[in-house]
Amino acid sequence: MPQLTYLEAIRQGIWEEMEKDPTVFCLGEDIGIYGGAFKVTDGFIDRFGPERVVDTPIAESAIVGAAFGASLTGMRPVAEFQFMDFIACAMNQISNMVAKTHYLWGAPAPLVLRGPSGGYVHGGPFHSQNPEMWFVHNPGLKVICPATPYDAKGLMKAAIRDNNPCIFLEHKYLYRRIKEEVPPDDYIVPLGKARIARAGRDLSIITYAALVHTALEAAGALSKEGIEIEILDLRTLAPLDQEAIVQTVRKTSKVIVLHEHSRTGGIAGEIAAIINERAFDDLDGPILRITGLDSAVPFSPPQEHHYLPQVADVIEQARKLKSY
Amino acid sequence: MNSLMSNHKNKPSPNGKRQHKSSTRTYSIPDYRLEVPDYIVRQVRSGDEFRYEVEGDLNTPVPPIRDSNYLSKQQCIEIYRYMLLNRRMETALENLYKQGKVVGGVYFGLGQEACSCASAYALDKDDWFAPMIRNQGSLLVRGFRASDTMMQYMAKAGSPTKGRDGTSHFGDIEKRNMVSPISMLGDLIPVLSGVALGARLQGRNIAVMTYIGDGGQSTGVTYEGINFAAVQNLGLVLFIESNLWAYSTPSEMQYRVKDLAERAIGYGIPGVIIDGTDACQVYDAAREAVERAHGGEGPTLIEAKMMRMKGHAIHDAADYVPKPLFDYWKKRDPITRFENYLVREKKWLSAKENADLIAEVERVIEEEREIAVNSPMPTPESAEGGVYCEDGCHVIKPKYGLPKVRTTKSSAGPKQTEAAVHLK
Numbered sequence: 001m002p003q004l005t006y007l008e009a010i011r012q013g014i015w016e017e018m019e020k021d022p023t024v025f026c027l028g029e030d031i032g033i034y035g036g037a038f039k040v041t042d043g044f045i046d047r048f049g050p051e052r053v054v055d056t057p058i059a060e061s062a063i064v065g066a067a068f069g070a071s072l073t074g075m076r077p078v079a080e081f082q083f084m085d086f087i088a089c090a091m092n093q094i095s096n097m098v099a100k101t102h103y104l105w106g107a108p109a110p111l112v113l114r115g116p117s118g119g120y121v122h123g124g125p126f127h128s129q130n131p132e133m134w135f136v137h138n139p140g141l142k143v144i145c146p147a148t149p150y151d152a153k154g155l156m157k158a159a160i161r162d163n164n165p166c167i168f169l170e171h172k173y174l175y176r177r178i179k180e181e182v183p184p185d186d187y188i189v190p191l192g193k194a195r196i197a198r199a200g201r202d203l204s205i206i207t208y209a210a211l212v213h214t215a216l217e218a219a220g221a222l223s224k225e226g227i228e229i230e231i232l233d234l235r236t237l238a239p240l241d242q243e244a245i246v247q248t249v250r251k252t253s254k255v256i257v258l259h260e261h262s263r264t265g266g267i268a269g270e271i272a273a274i275i276n277e278r279a280f281d282d283l284d285g286p287i288l289r290i291t292g293l294d295s296a297v298p299f300s301p302p303q304e305h306h307y308l309p310q311v312a313d314v315i316e317q318a319r320k321l322k323s324y
Numbered sequence: 325m326n327s328l329m330s331n332h333k334n335k336p337s338p339n340g341k342r343q344h345k346s347s348t349r350t351y352s353i354p355d356y357r358l359e360v361p362d363y364i365v366r367q368v369r370s371g372d373e374f375r376y377e378v379e380g381d382l383n384t385p386v387p388p389i390r391d392s393n394y395l396s397k398q399q400c401i402e403i404y405r406y407m408l409l410n411r412r413m414e415t416a417l418e419n420l421y422k423q424g425k426v427v428g429g430v431y432f433g434l435g436q437e438a439c440s441c442a443s444a445y446a447l448d449k450d451d452w453f454a455p456m457i458r459n460q461g462s463l464l465v466r467g468f469r470a471s472d473t474m475m476q477y478m479a480k481a482g483s484p485t486k487g488r489d490g491t492s493h494f495g496d497i498e499k500r501n502m503v504s505p506i507s508m509l510g511d512l513i514p515v516l517s518g519v520a521l522g523a524r525l526q527g528r529n530i531a532v533m534t535y536i537g538d539g540g541q542s543t544g545v546t547y548e549g550i551n552f553a554a555v556q557n558l559g560l561v562l563f564i565e566s567n568l569w570a571y572s573t574p575s576e577m578q579y580r581v582k583d584l585a586e587r588a589i590g591y592g593i594p595g596v597i598i599d600g601t602d603a604c605q606v607y608d609a610a611r612e613a614v615e616r617a618h619g620g621e622g623p624t625l626i627e628a629k630m631m632r633m634k635g636h637a638i639h640d641a642a643d644y645v646p647k648p649l650f651d652y653w654k655k656r657d658p659i660t661r662f663e664n665y666l667v668r669e670k671k672w673l674s675a676k677e678n679a680d681l682i683a684e685v686e687r688v689i690e691e692e693r694e695i696a697v698n699s700p701m702p703t704p705e706s707a708e709g710g711v712y713c714e715d716g717c718h719v720i721k722p723k724y725g726l727p728k729v730r731t732t733k734s735s736a737g738p739k740q741t742e743a744a745v746h747l748k
């Protein structure tokens with residue numbers, strides 16, 4: 001089986017869907033001859049032509065609006081944002097037009113809005129954001145945050161085939177840093193199903209995207225101290241796999257929720273509420289949060305390091321919770 | 325040279341009322357250029373691949389610099405010095421990058437120094453401005469030091485944002501009247517319009533200058549910002565930096581009008597085209613627009629034609645740009661042309677004076693580089709705090725004087741209309 005990077009896996013996912021389904025097409029800024037700022041669509045224009053690899057003006061609202069419009073005619077657009085930070089410019093189209101369309105007038109919006117998000121690369125406040133919660137709080141959208149190449153391909157294909165608007169957040173730190181065997185075949189990873197990234201008995205870390213790897217590294221170190229961590233990779237934040245969350249709590253009784261975005265209003269609060277509602281009696285300690293700070297993501301490396309969760313933070317909090 | 329005012333027949337008077345309404349459309353877009361390039365960039369298929377190709381006449385002679393209607397000899401030399409500083413600062417940044425001292429990338433204004441420097445030079449002290457990422461020269465003109473920008477790029481504790489942001493992303497509402505840009509293109513335009521609105525409420529007509537690219541102008545917020553300024557008759561001076569590329573996208577794929585200045589007609593404001601590599605044309609157009617702003621005559625759109633002479637940022641080799649375009653515009657280098665003009669044509673600078681000036685600029689940049697390199701990195705903890713304005717860190721007061729409040733003799737209170745309320 002070929003080894004693919006996270007980025008190559010995403011590329012393969014979109015490519016295969018375009019080969020298979022003539023209604024799939026891409027649009028976005030600099031995605032044609034240049035192949036996109038991160039080169040995800042490199043070579044697409046040569047294969048599929050400028051008709052299906054549409055280089056747009058710099059106009060995020062128009063990109064989302066046009067993607068939605070095309071989807072109303074039965075197309076399956078895949079729209080790229082150069083950085084997910086810029087998706088804010090299209091927020092009204094997404095929140096008021098796309099997310100509400102099926103509920104209000106019964107028109108589905110089978111589109112994918114994809115692009116790089118996340119920190120750890122010194123991108124500064126406008127190229128490092130993790131905007132997933134903007135969308136989680138918009139019923140009607142699916143929010144997808146893959147952690148591995150295998151998942152990235154399978155989730156991308158599932159997103160393209162899904163009949164609902166999907167926000168697909170590609171963690172830019174992972175693009176070229178992780179590699180694994182990815183089957184060249186047609187497979188999907190279903191939306192809304194979390195996965196156990198590591199089994200363990202002592203406590204659970206619930207996380208997703210780049211921080212799955214942070215948690216794995218911490219778990220490796222803690223294992224040497226005899227602490228066995230279970231890591232639940234959520235894969236999608238909407239829908240959220242409540243069953244998987246409840247199960248891991250039942251198993252370990254202790255939970256850390258780990259995410260990159262700011263603490264207040266983050267997914268950890270939501271997960272803690274779900275655990276309270278559904279597995280309170282199984283808890284054997286407080287639910288801990290390890291998160292980004294409540295500020296913009298600062299540019300300077302020492303500041304960014306301080307802002308973002310690190311392996312050492314996970315180890316420290318896990319030890320604390322274990323001995324609770 | 326025609327001034328802008330005479331070219332805009334339907335212009336509003338200072339109180340915002342139309343002076344007259346003519347039954348025919350009389351707008352025109354003055355073009356100050358001494359040359360109108362004639363080529364287009366096309367996307368073509370060649371073999372199995374798509375690429376960009378340039379078509380047209382690329383062998384035309386380099387035009388002269390247009391004499392300024394306003395600039396003195398001394399002022400020309402001063403602008404030239406800023407342009408030199410601008411370029412040398414960016415060369416220093418490129419070297420710092422190669423030495424691994426820059427965090428992230430470096431953005432260049434190569435080939436656009438005349439546009440950045442001569443535009444900002446046209447502002448008065450009380451005017452405001454906001455640069456885009458390539459306007460690092462404007463910052464120097466407005467009194468920031470080269471080390472400020474260098475420290476931003478190196479994410480140093482001594483940078484204007486103390487490490488929190490990079491590039492030209494900083495501002496100063498106290499002394500230099502500069503709004504900090506964000507990455508999202510176009511968002512400065514309504515903000516600058518608002519600055520003019522605030523000042524006007526305080527009894528002052530100021531000019532507010534900002535820039536947008538041939539790509540960035542495609543954003544919806546650009547329309548909103550300009551139209552707002554037009555309707556409110558605010559002193560926005562908007563430079564459209566038509567440098568042919570937006571990252572990898574040629575301007576042919578951003579818009580369908582021939583010249584972006586034509587958009588001015590749609591906004592109902594004056595628009596003008598200039599050669600962005602000619603410092604005198606840049607200054608004159610900017611100064612006329614600034615004076616219109618000071619006179620309460622509303623916004624002006626200035627399209628500066630030039631070429632981005634490097635990739636989007638340092639990582640980008642710009643392989644997608646047809647080579648002949650670089651050759652064409654290299655001959656139109658704004659600094660070489662201005663140097664020729666000052667040294668050989670006008671003889672306002674002797675060869676010796678010019679050499680001394682260049683040496684002085686190099687000395688300054690070297691000193692600035694030292695300052696920047698020696699600034700420490702911020703502490704990790706300095707990531708915290710400052711999210712809210714509290715504990716008396718700022719005192720907010722009107723910058724230009726308390727707004728004069730119009731009161732009437734009426735003693736009536738607020739109205740309470742009961743009928744026709746939308747949602748009860």
Ligand SMILES: Cc1ncc(C[n+]2csc(CCOP(=O)(O)OP(=O)(O)O)c2C)c(N)n1
Pocket residue numbers: 029058059060082086089458507508509536537538539540541543565567569570571632636
């Ligand atoms: C709203 C928005 N979308 C996308 C981007 C990403 N981006 C940064 S610069 C750029 C190209 C800008 O081109 P142009 O406006 O012509 O300015 P130039 O770089 O040529 O000076 C793009 C697409 C952005 N900064 N903001």
Ligand SMILES: [Mg+2]
Pocket residue numbers: 537538539565566567568569570571632
């Ligand atoms: Mg441009």
